[in-house]
Amino acid sequence: GAVVSQHPSRVICKSGTSVKIECRSLDFQATTMFWYRQFPKKSLMLMATSNEGSKATYEQGVEKDKFLINHASLTLSTLTVTSAHPEDSSFYICSAREAPSYTQYFGPGTRLTVL
Amino acid sequence: AQTVTQSQPEMSVQEAETVTLSCTYDTSESDYYLFWYKQPPSRQMILVIRQEAYKQQNATENRFSVNFQKAAKSFSLKISDSQLGDAAMYFCAYRAISSGSARQLTFGSGTQLTVLP
Numbered sequence: 127g128a129v130v131s132q133h134p135s136r137v138i139c140k141s142g143t144s145v146k147i148e149c150r151s152l153d154f155q156a157t158t159m160f161w162y163r164q165f166p167k168k169s170l171m172l173m174a175t176s177n178e179g180s181k182a183t184y185e186q187g188v189e190k191d192k193f194l195i196n197h198a199s200l201t202l203s204t205l206t207v208t209s210a211h212p213e214d215s216s217f218y219i220c221s222a223r224e225a226p227s228y229t230q231y232f233g234p235g236t237r238l239t240v241l
Numbered sequence: 242a243q244t245v246t247q248s249q250p251e252m253s254v255q256e257a258e259t260v261t262l263s264c265t266y267d268t269s270e271s272d273y274y275l276f277w278y279k280q281p282p283s284r285q286m287i288l289v290i291r292q293e294a295y296k297q298q299n300a301t302e303n304r305f306s307v308n309f310q311k312a313a314k315s316f317s318l319k320i321s322d323s324q325l326g327d328a329a330m331y332f333c334a335y336r337a338i339s340s341g342s343a344r345q346l347t348f349g350s351g352t353q354l355t356v357l358p
Contacts, residue, residue, distance in 0.1 A: 160345060169332060169348045170286075217284060221346075228274055228336060230346055232286035 128154045130222050132233030139210055140241055147205045147236045149220030155200035156222035160230065161193070164217045176203050210240040243268045245335050247349035254323045255357050261308075262318045262352045264333030274336045275309065275316045276346070281329040289331070292316065320354075328356045 129152040139145050149159060157178050162170040174190075176182040176197035184190045192214075194206040203222075207214055220233040244267045254260035266275070277289040292300045292309050299307050304321045320327055333349040 164284075167330075167351075167353075169350050172345055175345055219284075219286065221286075227291075228338065228344075229276070229288065229291060230336075231288065232278075234283070234285045 128152075128222075128224050128229075128231045130220065130231045130233040132220050132236055134236060135234060136237045136239075138239045138241065141211055142209055144206055144208045145210055145238060147207075147218055147220070147238075149203045149205070149222070149233050151201045151222040151224075151231070154222070154224050156203075157200060157225065158223045159197055159203040160221040160223070161195060161203075161205050162219045162221065164219060164235075166217075170219060173205075207238065210238070212240045214238065215240045243270075243335055243337065243347045245333055245347050245349040247331075247333055247352050249352045250350070251353045251355070253355040253357055254320070256323055256325060258323055259319060259321045260323055260354065262320075262331050262333075262354065264316045264318070264349055266314050266316065266333070266335045266347075268314070268335065268337065270337045270339060272338045274338065275307075276334040276336070277305070277307070277316075277318045278332045278334060279327075279329040280332065280351075281326075286332075290318065323356050325356050325358065328354055330354075 131150045133148045159176045161173045173188045174182045174184045176195045178197045182195035197203040219235045221230045246265045273294045275292045290302045306319045308317045330351045334346045
């Protein structure tokens with residue numbers, strides 16, 4: 127099946143700093159990518175949908191100025207958590223949709239810890 | 242709005258036995274996709290099986306099969322000959338197809354499957 131990579135897998139940062147997470151589709155082109163947040167033993171919560179070459183669409187309640195998303199190419203989307211605070215600590219998962227099957231493939235996730 | 246319901250937060254099965262995980266959904270769409278994903282302790286989401294709503298035939302992938310009942314809006318997953326590696330959180334997901342609908346995945350709350358040796 128299609129492969130999606132995500133980097134870094136783990137990151138620890140100090141409060142107030144910014145962190146960038148990369149998501150790449152390795153063997154297919156993805157015009158649409160998704161960013162999720164997952165709390166322990168919970169389902170995935172969609173944060174935003176990014177389309178290549180256009181602005182991301184954020185879900186209600188997600189601060190677009192805090193979670194900056196860039197989808198600059200058909201294989202790369204980035205999520206930047208700006209001015210991170212301890213409450214931003216979570217597991218972040220990206221996903222890329224393969225056309226025309228409409229199937230979403232997921233990255234392995236990034237564990238963010240903000241001290 | 243579409244909703245996906247998994248009514249079994251936890252299930253367990255003996256190794257080599259068969260287990261069925263339940264999923265129901267609510268939608269006014271006529272054409273859509275349904276998925277089962279598994280999330281093992283590594284937390285990597287893995288696609289298990291996919292079903293197109295317009296297909297009457299139930300999807301099958303090796304030991305995994307679904308029972309898709311469109312009229313009842315039910316989409317259960319059957320795992321045969323359960324293996325220790327099947328232990329994971331299983332998520333049912335729905336996605337509409339029509340351009341006028343939200344096309345992101347809607348997930349259920351998940352079922353934690355334990356496989357007993």
